[in-house]
Amino acid sequence: MLAIQELMLKEHALFRQLSKKLVERILSISSIRHLKAGEVLFLKDEAGDALYGVLAGRIRISNRSIEGQELILKIMEKSDVFGEIALLDGSPRTADAVALEDSQLLMIRHRDFTLLLQQEPILALQMIRLLCARIRQSNEYIEDLTFLDTSRRLAKHLLLVSREGEKIEGGIRLPSISQEELAQRLGTTRMDLTKQLRYWQDNGWLSVEKGQITLYDLRSLQTFINSRADREV
Structure with a gap:
């Protein structure tokens, strides 16, 4: 010990x-x-x-x-x-x-x-x-x-966590975390979090399967963080 x-x-x-x-x-x-x-x-x-x-x-x-x-x-x-x-x-x-x-x-x-x-x-x-x-x-x-809305804080957090993720073919599998816990980290609701993740999944930026998030398009997430709020869902 x-x-x-x-x-x-x-x-x-x-x-x-x-x-x-x-x-x-x-x-x-x-x-x-x-x-x-x-x-x-x-x-x-x-x-x-x-x-x-x-x-x-x-x-x-x-x-x-x-x-x-x-x-x-x-x-x-x-x-x-x-x-x-x-x-x-x-x-x-x-x-x-x-x-x-x-x-x-x-x-x-x-x-x-x-x-x-x-x-x-x-x-x-x-x-x-x-x-x-x-x-x-x-x-x-x-x-x-102060300066980032919820969706951009989420994108930034996902990119940060991706440094500890597992590289797979075509993407990075993030460490497991429940959407409830992720929402609590960002100070938002699970409903709003799920809505944003679904939107990005539809665009092919990531996938969510059985609570496991895998990122496929890190560049688009970074561009989204730096973009104006008119891309908010």
């Missing part, structure tokens, strides 16, 4: 440049947290008392509106690290975290990690870089919500 934990640390940008000795020290102050599918790790506005790294499974980070509509901010997968905001500033959690499947997490308590940051400048510098990356991601997300 220690080998798996060490590998996870080395794969994430926060810990990648750390010495073996420092990695071992981090492991010595960490513990393992197991979650069942659907189990809540923490909720928005709860006290943030730990930093987490995903050893196995997937964790959904999301917020809900007053009306109960869920917006998925990010899906944390193997080697991802999260929970740093509340950990550092002592404020409540900014989102909910729920296991999408049985998951195993590396957990580092606030007190231990804060002490380590004070003693290890390289780790503090890496944390600053992580926060900068989060800010850039947030800025891009806000820009997309």
